[in-house]
Amino acid sequence: MGFFGNLNFTSANEDSRSELAAIGTQRGTIVTLTGSGARALDLLLGAADQVLALDMNPAQNALLGLKMAAFDVLDHDALLAFLGVTASDDRAATYQALRPALTPDDRAFWDARQKILARGVIYAGLWEKVLRFGARATRLWRGQARIDALFAAPDVDVQAALWRQYFDDRAWRLAIRALGQRWVWTRLVGEPGGAFLPPPRVVEARLAGAFTGAAGRFLWRESDFASLILRGTIAPPAALPLHLLPENHDGIRAGLARIRRIDGGLLDLPRLGVQGVTGFSLSDFGSYCDAATYAQVWQAVLQVAAPDARFCERIFMNDLQLPDPRIVLDRALSDRLTAQDRAIIYTLRAGRLAV
Template sequence: MANFARTLNFTSANEDGETELAALKLKPADHVLCLTASGARPLDMLLGNPVQVTSIDINPAQNELLRLKIAAYRALDDEALHAYLGIAGSRHRLALHTQVARLLSPASREFWDARRRTVAGGVWHSGRWERVLRLGAAGTRMIRGRSLNLLFDAGTLEEQDRIWCTRFDDAVWHGAVRLLAQRWFWTKIIGEPGGAFLPVPTESQARLTGVFRRAAGSFFFRDSDFAALLFNGRHTREGALPLHVRAENIGTVRARLDRITIAEAGLANLSTAGLGAFDAFSLSDFGSYCGQAAYDACWRGIVSVARPGARYCERVFMNPVMPTAELAAAIALEDALSAALTRTDKAIVYDIRCGHLTPPA
């Protein structure tokens, strides 16, 4: 799995930017640190109007993807942007790429010249996770095609909840979840190193079935861009989309692109990375890839560059690791807001931990 840190693992978006912005409560003078991954997070952060967004990743391929997306925003109009990325259909992506590539550095152009097939197919759905979700969606559509239509067309949350309970929450679903709860499935089949840190299968299974039951009664699946990936295998212009590629937001994002700085760095070495101090941290589910020692090291790095009162938003997928007592005093968890955002987070599978930091003087 060494190539996980060198390849495109995430290329679309599987988190809810509205949750991040609600948790971080950004102000115009804020300097935000976030993890790059697909590039969705830093682009979403621009909609909170901070003065600067520093986006880091230990995987250089993910940073190159963000550079490509930034160039695409600058080079293309809104319709062409969707077509180039792969959200809308197009037979002319390589022609569009000629315009985008002019705005890339020589190193970035070389990176994408070696991946012209990926560009031609649309980078948006080309990542490891996107391929896995597309395969799963094809199987779901084959088994539950009519039920999926009913689920996405539900007129009320009560109706949607009933459809989920009667048509989805069954033996087939529980069997699929049992498979997803196995460490070997993640590490050997998907090639996802975070699988090594899963809890015992029964705990993982209970969590996954529970979060979908919760979501079915909390918001419409048709409004969730993650549900679109999970059940339909792709994003389209007509369906739910992440914040930064919604038609009403593209212009704002485009106007603020100069506020993004990209760096190859990890959370644990922030104290020596020379990136400055931060007022907000959008941390994704970094704990999914950590044992206790590595998790604590990441939090030490975060706290070391946090301004007093800096806000954070962390996502918890399957690994429920918590900071040790040594660190907990500096990491204030706002329980009520975290619980409320967990219920409404349209990425479905995460618990939200948010609050503020009180670094030692």
Template sequence: HGTHSNVVRQSTPSGVTTCRAETGNMQARSDQSTDEIQGRADFDFLRYASCWEDADVLIEALRPQAGKRVLSIGAAGDNAFALAATGADVVAADINLAQLACLELKRAALLALDYQDVIAFLGVQDADDRQQTYQKLARQLSDDARCFWDHHPSRINGGIVHQGKFEAYFQLFRTRVLPWIHSKKTISALFQPREDDERFAFWNERWNNWRWRTILRVFFSRFLMGRLGRDPEFFRYVTGSIGDQIQERVQYAMTTLNPAENPFLSYIATGNFSIALPYYLRPENFNRVREGLERLSWYHGTVDAVAQQHAKSGFDAMNLSDIFEYVSEQTAESIYRKLLSHANPSARIAYWNTFVPRRCPLNLRDRVQPLDGLSRELHARDRAFFYSHFQVDEVLATDA
């Protein structure tokens, strides 16, 4: 349990004897990818301490099961864990070693601790002994991951699910902005069980006031989100105002969907998953998630490079997160084409759009069938409400 026999780690480049997480050497080598965002955005720190994508929707889209191989963006690990819990073999890739350090530490905790200790150590519940727990888990980590966390003891002590740049952005919103708009009583009332018509009434009568509308546009503007939440380069291909779109999607999450079942809304409004848990942390999934970790391998590099290096018998499903959002249409087509060469017939490919519409490139439509009906159905249930679109494509059986 907890060994790394199935994990191939990149060796530290010659001449670099200190931790790659601390020297600016976290970025994947340039020969590993054509992915242009790698050369523009900063990948030397933890961007996301949780996966901000709905694993339930992803599992329905990709149909992972025993005997299938899945390629996945690593991110914070959550959705790679969820996919492996279905019985599938999962290969995770990330160009950011800090993200892989996050994945590794969560994995070590899930393997070694009981359920209550896992959620306490990760930061979902209170704990005062996280550093002691970490010392027990550290021996299960790769050198890079252990070095990263050894250099960030305060992040361990604070609970790692709260330690990404994106989480800090939402923490700023919750502590400094939201109190100017709504009382604690109103925020708590948001998560009370209601029927559909009652949720719309709550939105109209108590939530959607002029302060909310005004501040939302400012705080979730491209300018502030780029500098405080993500990376300015992530918005290179965004056109037009994003404030209206976010307002519309938040309304949808608070009215059409049920806030009491939404882990993403729970975190943004309360600062934790106190109202609802993500898939990999739900108690009913715990044993399956833990068992699935033996079928998970992870690699440092871009998703197309990792797909090529570890293709073996090909992949039956691919979780691409929102990677096409940050690159030009030409680069998106190049990545998609490379991934297709490692996709088995009838493989499912899933990805999100936030502000930039990206679909299967027209030049590849003879090899791929966009599942538009399924995509719309799943997006309508997607609790990660900030995405404008969720797309599922299926590789045609003739592409053998």
């Protein structure tokens, strides 16, 4: 099927606290990229009247549909078990219980993927498989005891010291550089964003610096991304995305009707008849763009934006310049979100659209 037909993202891999801080107070219609469905579900914790979940890959929208049905039918413990966060031996029966809540298209999609459902969808994505492979390598290389000590650190000072002593060494940085080759991602992994990676030395400097900095800013046992990348799992009670925290379950369930799923990309927004959008959660769409396409996407966003709409964008490696003066960056907010974001690897851009 290729990248735009497979499940590529199934857990979260971002920290929606940043998106909620940037656009969460906006009423009206918010646009987000569907991905794993985490952003759309997390944004229900904000003030938006409608969340438009947009994705070029129908598989990702089908995943969001499955998660929405699971929220609608299951209590919190059953939801975690069905998704694969916790153990279960009856996911097939659970699927049959929530199957009537699916749309016909979603039902057909998931009826054909019973093996994925039986294992739990939370780790079924391409990126989740890559990150879990890396976690297994880290466990073999560094030892489970050191990883456990890192996640049991009583404060960020101890955590940072453990990271520097046992993890942030020449071998770690050379491993990042080796994996920062474009061909590794485009040919071996099948990730088209690999075509836009900077040189391996830049990848090494950015990622190694990001992890070292984050080790001294927040406890990694409270980050589902840190847990996935180093332990290979997201782990209750704290290392969960916002929508899977128990205190948010009822609120997410009550807001499900505010989500509308659309098959399409950001470039399609004008032809979809979407107008007056008050907020944009853009993920790292620039990871898949050259400069010309990046500018075209922003023009589509500006075309459908309401006056003074807010945005939140993530930058991974492809650090493209904002292409239009109407995109007004709030540097103080962006810097604060970057420092606080528990997904570690991103630079955040947040601000308003002067349209």
